[in-house]
Amino acid sequence: TERLYVRLHASGRYGKPDPRAHTMCFSPTASRKSHAGTRIDKPSDYVLGILVEGDAHVVVDGFTFETPGIAGVYSTGHHVTVRNSWFFGCRAGVAGKPESLDYSTTTNNVTVEYCDYTQQPAFSDMADTLREAAADPAFKVKKGEFFWWQRKGSSSRTWGLHSSETYEVGLLSFAGKDWEVQHCRMYDSFEGISYVGAGFSDGLHIHHCIFERCVDNAIETENYARNMNFHDNYIVDVFEPLSWQPLGGTPWPGPIYMHHNVITMTEGNAGLWDKFWPDHSWLKAGADPKNWAEHNKHMASVPKDAPAEPPLPGFLLYNNTVYFPAGGFLTTLGQNREYKNFRIFNNIMVCRELNTKTPAYKAPAMAFAANLYAPPAGHPKATAAETLAGTGGKVLDDMAALGLAPGFPVSAFTLTAASPAHGAGLDCKDAPGCGKDIGAVPFGAEWKPPVTGPQAR
Numbered sequence: 296t297e298r299l300y301v302r303l304h305a306s307g308r309y310g311k312p313d314p315r316a317h318t319m320c321f322s323p324t325a326s327r328k329s330h331a332g333t334r335i336d337k338p339s340d341y342v343l344g345i346l347v348e349g350d351a352h353v354v355v356d357g358f359t360f361e362t363p364g365i366a367g368v369y370s371t372g373h374h375v376t377v378r379n380s381w382f383f384g385c386r387a388g389v390a391g392k393p394e395s396l397d398y399s400t401t402t403n404n405v406t407v408e409y410c411d412y413t414q415q416p417a418f419s420d421m422a423d424t425l426r427e428a429a430a431d432p433a434f435k436v437k438k439g440e441f442f443w444w445q446r447k448g449s450s451s452r453t454w455g456l457h458s459s460e461t462y463e464v465g466l467l468s469f470a471g472k473d474w475e476v477q478h479c480r481m482y483d484s485f486e487g488i489s490y491v492g493a494g495f496s497d498g499l500h501i502h503h504c505i506f507e508r509c510v511d512n513a514i515e516t517e518n519y520a521r522n523m524n525f526h527d528n529y530i531v532d533v534f535e536p537l538s539w540q541p542l543g544g545t546p547w548p549g550p551i552y553m554h555h556n557v558i559t560m561t562e563g564n565a566g567l568w569d570k571f572w573p574d575h576s577w578l579k580a581g582a583d584p585k586n587w588a589e590h591n592k593h594m595a596s597v598p599k600d601a602p603a604e605p606p607l608p609g610f611l612l613y614n615n616t617v618y619f620p621a622g623g624f625l626t627t628l629g630q631n632r633e634y635k636n637f638r639i640f641n642n643i644m645v646c647r648e649l650n651t652k653t654p655a656y657k658a659p660a661m662a663f664a665a666n667l668y669a670p671p672a673g674h675p676k677a678t679a680a681e682t683l684a685g686t687g688g689k690v691l692d693d694m695a696a697l698g699l700a701p702g703f704p705v706s707a708f709t710l711t712a713a714s715p716a717h718g719a720g721l722d723c724k725d726a727p728g729c730g731k732d733i734g735a736v737p738f739g740a741e742w743k744p745p746v747t748g749p750q751a752r
Contacts, residue, residue, distance in 0.1 A: 309416065320384060322362040331461050333365060333468050333491055335390060341369035342385075350374045357749065359383065366390035366468055373403045379749040382412040386461075387468035387491070394469045394495035396519060401471025401495070408477045411748045412466045414484040417446055418508035418532075422567060429570045436571055443571075446485050446510065461485075463511065467492025475500045480747040482507040487533070490515040490540075498522045503745040508564075509533040512579070516551055518543035521606075523551045526728060527735075529744050530556060532564040534572075539580040539603070539610060540628055544594040547582070549605025549636070552613075552727055555735045557708050557742070559618040566621050574626070574652035577619040578612070580637070581628025602633035602660060608725045609636030616643045616735040618704035620671030623651035624683060625658060633660040640664040641720035643734040644683055645694055645704070647674050654678035665720045667733050669694045689715055708735060708742040 301319065303312045310317060323339040325332040335341060342360045345351050351372025360367025362384040368377050369390045382388040388410065391402025421443045428434045428442070436442055446462035465486035466479060470493060477500075481487040487506040493499055494517055506513035506528060513530045515538040516523060530536045536558050541547055558577055568575055582603040587594050624646050637660070644666055650656040655678055663685025670676045672694060677683060680690040691697060698714025700707040710716050716733035723729040736742045 304416075308419075320362040322384065322386075323364045325364040325386070325460075331464065331491055333387065333390070333464060334393065335365055335369050337364075340364040341366045341390070343368050345370040345372050345375055347372040354378070355380065360385055360388070370402050370405065373405075375402075375404075376406040376408070377410065378406075378408045379752075380410045381749065382410065382466070384414065385412070387464045388412045388466040390468035391471050391474075392469060395471075396495060398472040398497060402469065403472040404474070405470070406475045406477070407466065407479060408475075409748060409750050410466070410479045412479065412481045412484065414446075414462055416483060417462065417485050417510055418483045420445075421510050422564065425567055425571065441572075444510070463489050464491045465489045470496040470499055472496070473498040473500075476504060477501075478503050478745060478747050480505045480507065481509065481513075484508075485510045486515065487513040488515065490517045493520045493523065494518045496520050496523065499524075501525045502527045503747070504528045505745055505747045506530045506533055506536070512536060512538045514538065515540070516548040517541045518548065519546055520548045520551065521546075523548075524727060525551070525553045526555045527745065528556045530558040532560055533558075534568065535575050535577065535579045535622075535626060537578045537580075537612075539578070539605070540583060542583060542585045544586045544591040545597060547603065547605050549610055550608050551605065551610050553611065554614045554726065554728055555730075556615045557617075557735050558615065559704050559708075560621060561705065569621060573621075574623065574650075575621075576623040576626040576651065577617055577646065578624060579626040579628065580610070580634065581626075581632065582630075583628045584630060600631045602631060602635050603629055603637070604635040605637070607636055609638055610634075611723075611726050612637075612639045613641045613723065613726055614720070614728070614730050614733070614735055616699075616708045617645065618671075619644075619646045620674070620704075622646060623648040623677075625650050627652075627656070632656065632658075634658060635660050637661045638664075640666060640685065640723065641729065641731075641733050642666045643697060643699075643716065644668050645671055645697075646677070646683075647671060648677045649679035649683050657682045664688060665733060667691060667697060667716055667719075669697055687719070687721070689719075691715070709740065710734065710736060710738045712738075714738070 366387040367385045462485040513536045666688040668683040669691040
């Protein structure tokens with residue numbers, strides 16, 4: 296129709312509801328030749344291109360990147376730093392060359408630090424949709440239909456966009472070997488860092504970041520992420536914060552280390568998904584049947600009931616403090632729901648069940664140890680509470696027994712002198728940064744949210 300339709304909130308939340316009162320930016324179209332529209336093949340796909348082969352040794356400092364076709368920064372060269380920058384309306388913040396497990400062909404050694412990435416108002420639009428639907432007694436939805444995922448994009452869903460227009464990307468696209476993300480804030484977005492960014496990475500190091508109000512996940516490790524270290528991050532109001540969901544078959548993602556993260560929900564958003572998706576969890580994991588799709592020919596010799604099995608030392612989830620009152624610990628994927636080489640220890644966990652959909656399920660192949668588990672206020676203890684606590688762990692009667700500082704779970708995650716977390720954890724030699732005080736914050740340290748976003752100098 297050669298018309299651009301703009302929806303502005305009648306309340307004035309985003310300024311005047313009259314579109315004539317605004318200056319608007321919108322991006323050029325991206326190629327539909329690739330899934331998710333992330334293949335960069337023309338200048339309008341990015342704002343700034345570092346178009347060299349080999350080592351670039353470029354620092355990008357203090358820019359605003361707005362509404363490219365795909366990425367704010369695109370680099371074909373290695374050894375690039377992007378810092379103190381803002382990304383608005385970018386499908387991806389920083390992108391490298393196309394994904395590959397052959398790292399001689401990828402973009403390597405990229406650092407992204409002290410940056411802001413947002414797709415506002417992606418989260419508040421979703422929240423509005425859920426609340427309006429929940430309040431409408433005539434509204435019906437088929438179980439599992441994520442009707443709020445308008446930004447996910449899929450040519451197979453009538454409610455979605457074409458897959459090349461998806462927002463399901465995040466701060467990174469096509470990380471190669473030895474990328475680092477530190478002190479960045481990803482908020483009001485569909486993803487924090489998705490499979491498009493992390494899925495083929497080796498040595499991706501993500502730390503001291505804030506992931507806030509994400510429609511789907513904070514971090515996705517699929518399909519093949521290896522040697523990932525994800526620690527000291529603050530995750531707030533995210534539908535399912537951590538994801539291990541390979542779809543391309545072997546090699547499975549791993550080893551992966553996730554530790555010293557604080558994962559929490561605010562009171563206003565904790566029950567947001569209760570009516571339509573009450574069995575979501577703070578970890579989504581499993582080898583989905585899609586791994587055995589016809590195009591994954593290398594899976595022909597792999598039994599279809601094979602368990603999820605990241606390479607040793609495995610998927611290690613330790614020394615985290617988690618308050619997830621609206622859901623469970625694990626969303627299961629796959630045929631037999633077995634998880635080898637998954638180790639969960641030294642965590643403080645507040646959640647409804649191990650698996651909310653099937654409370655009796657006890658994740659028999661997972662290894663749980665030295666965790667402190669407590670039920671959320673107003674809920675009974677999890678059916679599999681003893682499994683969540685694990686060997687040497689404890690099931691507590693309520694959150695008060697965790698001994699966390701006043702202000703938990705909204706603003707304080709430090710241990711008081713009365714906490715049973717003191718020195719009660721495992722000392723694990725193959726887990727980087729493992730601490731014997733259970734939880735994300737050792738006794739004597741004061742928790743503060745990470746310093747993120749562009750810094751004045």
